[in-house]
Amino acid sequence: MMDLMLSAQEKDFKEYCRKFAREKVIPIAEKYGETDDIPKELVAAMAKAGFFQLFLPEDLGGRGAKALPICLAREELAGVYCPADVTLAMQGLGSYPIFLAGNRDQKEKFLSKIGSGEWLTTYALTEPEAGSDVNGMRSLAKEEAEGFVLNGSKRFISNGYAADILVAFAKTPLDGNPKAMSAFVLEKGMPGFVVAKRLRAMAPHDLVELEFNHCFVPRKNLLGKVGEGFKIAMKTLDVFRMSVGAAAVGIGQAAFEAALNYSKKRVQFGSSIAKFQAIQLKLAEMATELDAARALVYRAAIAKDRGDSNVPRFASMAKFYATEIGFHVVDQGLQIHGGIGVIQGSLVERLYREIRALRIYEGTSEIQKLIIANSFLKA
Ligand SMILES: Cc1cc2nc3c(=O)[nH]c(=O)nc-3n(C[C@H](O)[C@H](O)[C@H](O)COP(=O)(O)OP(=O)(O)OC[C@H]3O[C@@H](n4cnc5c(N)ncnc54)[C@H](O)[C@@H]3O)c2cc1C
Known part of the structure; x- marks a missing residue:
């Protein structure tokens, strides 16, 4: 257990x-x-x-x-x-x-x-030219006496339509480090900061594109020091990547429970399909895979809370494995439902659409594997 x-x-x-x-x-x-x-x-x-x-x-x-x-x-x-x-x-x-x-x-x-829930917020890192490759970022914050003038755009920003404030990352080139970036808190209503477009994803999601046109950000809204943005962005992902794994386990668990219940009720060839060993094997695999994913997520979280130095590797392992296996479990859960599983309004049909993006956001599965491999190669 x-x-x-x-x-x-x-x-x-x-x-x-x-x-x-x-x-x-x-x-x-x-x-x-x-x-x-x-x-x-x-x-x-x-x-x-x-x-x-x-x-x-x-x-x-x-x-x-x-x-x-x-x-x-x-x-x-x-x-x-x-x-x-x-x-x-x-x-x-x-x-x-x-x-x-x-x-x-x-x-x-x-x-x-x-x-208090009075303000909603979000995290704006991704851009059209900077997805997996964060350093491809084009948004630029030019330093002035009282603050920074921000130009650029962000893509695929969750809760960006509803958010009252957000943390945005932009390049602030430094002598000797032209790729340096910084983190800023932006407030809705700042002149030059607009929600340019709402995007429709395959499952419901408040998802937007943002634009910054000569948007003035006062110095008091800079987080940390100029040039610390990349470190702040990655340390944030260290925590939230593993939590994407946790969400995938939760979605997978819901699909497993739905499939278990359905298999006991659905009768074919004169008996419930749960009596067929082919279905039992699927259920056994789903339950085992979910427990393995959950263990990786909990390990990463416990390591983070104890200040363990292996957190980036553990977080990537948890995110990669739990989102891939969670998707597989939902797919198997849908298979156990047969045709009913693909009909709109069925729980597994919704879960199947909802879980898909988790293998992509906060770093794709491929990027997680690169982080895991590099953690060994660099050691
Ligand atoms: C629903 C949703 C919500 C999101 N919410 C947010 C948000 O709130 N804030 C935010 O900042 N971002 C958000 N994102 C963006 C998300 O983090 C990016 O989509 C993700 O990092 C991948 O970037 P990309 O889409 O540009 O794909 P790309 O980087 O263009 O990748 C395309 C493909 O190439 C592969 N690839 C790329 N580089 C390599 C490599 N070196 N080796 C092997 N394979 C590689 C990728 O794995 C992928 O399969 C969200 C995305 C989605 C779908």
């Missing part, structure tokens, strides 16, 4: 998340259905239940942005309602750079409102 890896307190927290998902999120999911617009009611319920406090420092009343609770929460929310999981993830991705590199004023100003 994977619970062996969790303390009594962590098990209680996981149970709290499960109960919240069942009792509060399901009714909201039934009311709003598949939507690119994040329901305000969902944000309010998540804020009231304390989910966004996960990302706040302890001295601001938060839970210190610990990786394991973030993973446990995503595991329980993702299989129930994708917008709940993505909202939690983006509040985390958009606040962790501030948690990590922000000064006291920035933390009080931005994190308090993120924690």
Whole structure:
């Protein structure tokens, strides 16, 4: 049992998340259905239940942005309602750079409102020419006396339509390091910062393209020092990549449970299909693969919270394996449903579409494997 890896307190927290998902999120999911617009009611319920406090420092009343609770929460929310999981993830991705590199004023100003759910946030790294290759970034922040003038664009930004603020990364070339980049907090309404386009993905997602046209960013919105952006971006991904793995485990678990139940009810050749060994083999493989993925996710999170130096490798292993295996499990779960599985409105049909992007965002499976291999080759 994977619970062996969790303390009594962590098990209680996981149970709290499960109960919240069942009792509060399901009714909201039934009311709003598949939507690119994040329901305000969902944000309010998540804020009231304390989910966004996960990302706040302890001295601001938060839970210190610990990786394991973030993973446990995503595991329980993702299989129930994708917008709940993505909202939690983006509040985390958009606040962790501030948690990590922000000064006291920035933390009080931005994190308090993120924690209360008053502000939604996001993380803007990807650009048309900078996907896997972050250094291909073209956005440029030119330093002036009072701040920076930002020009460029961002693509595939989750929750970008709803977000009130966001952390954006841009090049700030330095003598001796022309690729240096910096991290900035941008606030909606800053002149020159526009949501240029909403994108429709195969599963509901608030996804946008952003443009910065001579957008002035005051110096007080710079996170850390000029040139620290790449480090801030990667350290943030170290935490949230493993949590993508957690979400994949949650979605896979939902598909497994649906397939298990369906197999007991569906009768063919005079008996439930669960009695056929071919179906039993599939169920056995799905359950084992999910446990293996979950173990990798928990290991990465526990290592992060203990300050282990192998976190980048563990995070990439968890993200790569859990998203690939989660997709495979959902596919097998759909197969067990037969034709019903591909009909719109069936749970596994939705899960099949929802899980696909997880193998791509926050670094594709191919990039995770390169990080894993390099961690051994460089050692
Ligand atoms: C639903 C969704 C939400 C997202 N949300 C956000 C967000 O909130 N913020 C944000 O900043 N970004 C976000 N992204 C962007 C995401 O992180 C990128 O899509 C991802 O990093 C891949 O970049 P790309 O799409 O440009 O693909 P590319 O980098 O163009 O890759 C194309 C293919 O080439 C492969 N490839 C590339 N380089 C190599 C290599 N060296 N070796 C082997 N294979 C390689 C890739 O694995 C992939 O299969 C989101 C994406 C999606 C789909």
